[in-house]
Amino acid sequence: MDKNVQYILEVAKCGGITKAANNLYITPSALSKFVQAREEELNVQLFHRIGKRFVLTAAGEYYVDRCKEIETIQKEITIQMERFSSMSHGMIRIGVQPSFSDLVLKDIIPKFQESFPAVKIILQEYSTGELMELLKKQQVDVVLATIDQKDADLEYRPVKMCEFVMAVGKNHHLATLAVAKEGFQYPWVDLKACEKEENVMLLPGSPFRQHADEIYGHYHLKPNVVYQISGTRTGLSCVAYHEAIMITLDHMIFNNPFSKEIVPLSIGDTPIQIEIDLIYMKDTVLKTEMEKLYEIICEAIR
Secondary structure (H helix, E strand, C coil), X not given: CCXXXXXXXXXXXHCEHHHHHHHHCCCHHHHHHHHHHHHHXXXXXXXXXXXXXXXXXXXXXXXXXXXXXXXXXXXXXXXXXXXXXXXXXXXXXXXXXXXXXXXXXXXXXXXXXHHCCCXXXXXXXXXXXXXXXXXXXXXXXXXXXXXXXXXXXXXXXXXXXXXXXXXXXXCCHHHHHCECCCCCCCCECCHHHHHCCCEEEECCCCHHHHHHHHHHHHCCCCCCEEEEECCHHHHHHHHXXXXXXXXXXXXXXXXXXXXXXXXXEECXXXXXXXXXXXXXXXXXXXXXXXXXXXXXXXXXXX
């Protein structure tokens, strides 16, 4: 960063020379001379000297405000240059929830690379919260995730509206109890009938465990939790092969290796929905790539 910006900002932040010099790894005398030289160059006093304290003058406040803007612009330039550098090396970093990994690897990346054969894909699996933090820190370029809260600085491209359902084996007796119900796209089953069954839940603290707990809790029901699993895919294997049931999203059933063994049943008084989005920075330099990726994902996700 430009010393004219960095040094003045640090003195203003610390309110004095000694601490600011220590933070900048220079001597107090060198920093004091720099501030004085800058004031002489500008022909204006930036700081009142009150004992050892340095207090901004009106001109100093204006100068510091503009320096902060310059600092922000310089950081943005650095980030954008890093993005251009990544693209010059042919790389896009995609962050996904683990439940999307199979689909992305099998159907999405191969089709994307047909259009961009020179681009290297780095796939990272994390929870939604972790993915959003990585995106804000520019450590991934794009995220595919289910979202219920949105950030104004990010671009959200809706892929699919998903429904929370009860996943049961195709031969499970609950599948025979389910009935057609207006307003629901799948056969509907009463949650009271699910309460005593062998329920699979994700580990406490995970977003989908929270959703499942809230759904049962809304109807004052306490499920018989027999399996607590770290991932949806493993949970659905319990549903497919162990007569268990699990609250999950319909897309997770359809885009899962066990999809032929499991059926979704609608639950609740009204459909409980959440959106899958493709998310990236509004000022991304990868707009062409994002458009193609969005097109492929919309076709791939059932």
